[in-house]
Amino acid sequence: MLSLDFLDDVRRMNKRQLYYQVLNFGMIVSSALMIWKGLMVVTGSESPIVVVLRENGDIKFLTKGDNNSVDDRGLYKQGQHWLEKKDVVGRARGFVPYIGIVTILMNDYPKFKVCNVSCLNDELFNAVREHTSLL
Amino acid sequence: MCTNRHYNSVMAALTFGCFITTAFKDRSIPVDIHVSKVMIKNVDDFTGPRERSDLGFVTFDISANLQPIFDWNVKELFLYLTAEYSTKSNALNQVVLWDKIVLRGDNTKLNLRDVKSKYFFFDDGNGLRSNKNITLTLSWNVVPNAGILPLVMGSGHKSLAFPESYETAKSY
Numbered sequence: 001m002l003s004l005d006f007l008d009d010v011r012r013m014n015k016r017q018l019y020y021q022v023l024n025f026g027m028i029v030s031s032a033l034m035i036w037k038g039l040m041v042v043t044g045s046e047s048p049i050v051v052v053l054r055e056n057g058d059i060k061f062l063t064k065g066d067n068n069s070v071d072d073r074g075l076y077k078q079g080q081h082w083l084e085k086k087d088v089v090g091r092a093r094g095f096v097p098y099i100g101i102v103t104i105l106m107n108d109y110p111k112f113k114v115c116n117v118s119c120l121n122d123e124l125f126n127a128v129r130e131h132t133s134l135l
Numbered sequence: 136m137c138t139n140r141h142y143n144s145v146m147a148a149l150t151f152g153c154f155i156t157t158a159f160k161d162r163s164i165p166v167d168i169h170v171s172k173v174m175i176k177n178v179d180d181f182t183g184p185r186e187r188s189d190l191g192f193v194t195f196d197i198s199a200n201l202q203p204i205f206d207w208n209v210k211e212l213f214l215y216l217t218a219e220y221s222t223k224s225n226a227l228n229q230v231v232l233w234d235k236i237v238l239r240g241d242n243t244k245l246n247l248r249d250v251k252s253k254y255f256f257f258d259d260g261n262g263l264r265s266n267k268n269i270t271l272t273l274s275w276n277v278v279p280n281a282g283i284l285p286l287v288m289g290s291g292h293k294s295l296a297f298p299e300s301y302e303t304a305k306s307y
Contacts, residue, residue: 042278052229053259060259069254073182078219081184094283096150102142 017124041092059085097107153196154282155181157208166270166273166289171249173295175263178234183266191256193218193232194249197220199289204277210235213276215243216252220269222262230269234255267296269306 051062051071060082063072073081172194180188201212215234221227232252237243256263263269273289 028209031264040282041276051231051259052223053227064254069214071255073180081182092284094154095279095281098146099150101146 028069028100028103031096033104034094034096035100036093036098037090042095053082061088142189149151150281153208153280156250157279158282162204162275162277162285162287163290164201164203166291167196168271168273168293169196169198170271170293170295171196172196173297174276175297177261177301181256183257183259185260187261189261190267191218191252191260191263192260192302193256193271193295195233195252195265195271195293196252197245197247199245199273201237201245203288204241204275204287205243208279208282209239209277211239211278215274215276217272217274218269219272220263220266221258222258222266224260224262228259228262229255230256247279251271263297264301265297265299269295269297271295284307 043125049061053062055061062082064070065072076083140172170193172192174192176190176192177187178190179186194203195216204212213234213236216232217227218230218232232254233250234253237245270292271294272292275287275289277285277287
């Protein structure tokens, strides 16, 4: 009876760990995106959109860099004077600060990664120990 | 014992708290805009698609008390003045003429006089001349510590009309 219960616990623990890793990975990806977009807005500078036109139901944008006063036409395709909706990749909508700091710390200080993994190992070890001592 | 996991959830809770306690606030305030000088030229727009385009020059005053917008979750305001009008070739035109960043802690009583437009007021064509109805509005993007970045338009706008003829003098 000891071995059966023990195996069940370990299997359950591994699934939870797996879900945790999946969520962690998803959070890393989405937080990287959010930081990038947030920085676009918060770098203490100027509006990226200066002109919006509506012509026959179509919408044309003229953008400019965030730290100069010239429009972006020099960066558009040869002969292109306006951006259309399909050229706009996205818009900053919100700001979630420091959500990726754990990831950044783990990159800059690999010792943190070991700490994190050993945390999981400790939890796993403790949970297993608890269950076995009950029996 | 490591506390990474707890750190994550505490930060998440704080961030959400920041966001939710200020998410539904009304960020609009009354704004007073006054226009002192208006001029129009017809010039070469080197980056544009045509030979000559209308270029407007507007000098304006802005008064507003930004104090009610700021709270502990507002890092800064990004203010911008938009000119909105309609021409034969484009039903709706919106051009940003000027912008300003107001950080938390800066003087919130805005009282600007004789401000010239920061960015070129080019029309996509020649539709500014004799245009009787250009509307100036002040809007702002509220940049929070955490949460949504709302775009708010101030209440209060100013209409102006451009003259019938182009200015030929060199200076502005």
